[in-house]
Amino acid sequence: MNTRLIVIEKTIAFEEEVSRLLGFLLNIDWKNSKSLGFSSSSLSFSQKITILQDIIKVEVEIEDVEKQKEAILKLRRLAEIRNKFAHVRGIDTFEKFFSTTKIGKEMKKNLKKWYPNDNEITDKEGRFLHYFNKLSGDINSMIWDIVEANGVKKVLEAQSKLSNEAYANAFQQEVLSLPDGEKRNNKIIDEVSKKLKEDDSIRRDIMQKIYNETQ
Numbered sequence: 001m002n003t004r005l006i007v008i009e010k011t012i013a014f015e016e017e018v019s020r021l022l023g024f025l026l027n028i029d030w031k032n033s034k035s036l037g038f039s040s041s042s043l044s045f046s047q048k049i050t051i052l053q054d055i056i057k058v059e060v061e062i063e064d065v066e067k068q069k070e071a072i073l074k075l076r077r078l079a080e081i082r083n084k085f086a087h088v089r090g091i092d093t094f095e096k097f098f099s100t101t102k103i104g105k106e107m108k109k110n111l112k113k114w115y116p117n118d119n120e121i122t123d124k125e126g127r128f129l130h131y132f133n134k135l136s137g138d139i140n141s142m143i144w145d146i147v148e149a150n151g152v153k154k155v156l157e158a159q160s161k162l163s164n165e166a167y168a169n170a171f172q173q174e175v176l177s178l179p180d181g182e183k184r185n186n187k188i189i190d191e192v193s194k195k196l197k198e199d200d201s202i203r204r205d206i207m208q209k210i211y212n213e214t215q
Helices: 003-026 045-059 065-087 094-100 102-114 124-176 181-213
Strands: none
Touching: 003 045, 003 065, 003 124, 045 065, 045 124, 065 094, 065 102, 065 124, 094 102, 094 124, 102 124, 124 181
């Protein structure tokens, strides 16, 4: 069993999932993105994980603050495992990782706490790899929870937009059917345009105020 190969392969696949999630949230083609794609200018694995930590704080609806902290810690632990196996030549098994590094010793305690029902697996390396797979599965589930929540938001926004457009079209046809309908319709359009410009000006003023307060 080549533990290093398993860890590297799984975390490479995980990095793609993170890039896909970020692309989904930003509404961009992540594969052709300079920051998320495969170019030399793309964000590092560590940088993507940092962004994902911030997203978890905002997107994941967890009432229990401790559970939210645990979710972020799990993400960090996966990144730390990947970093050690990818960059330290002497670490090619979980046994070496847990016994020779400070982070490894702390992480071993975390994994035993998170997955207490799996502590009876007799083969040590097999047990540690099982921990790693469970950890990866938990984080992937969390990513899909974020995707699902935002997918629902996008669908609802799209439905609302279609509903508003349908109402606007029906209202316009009703106005046009009235005497002097075209004149009335043009007047409504002018009033709406004026209101939108006023609202946009107010939004700019508020954003400028917020920006100035952060300086």
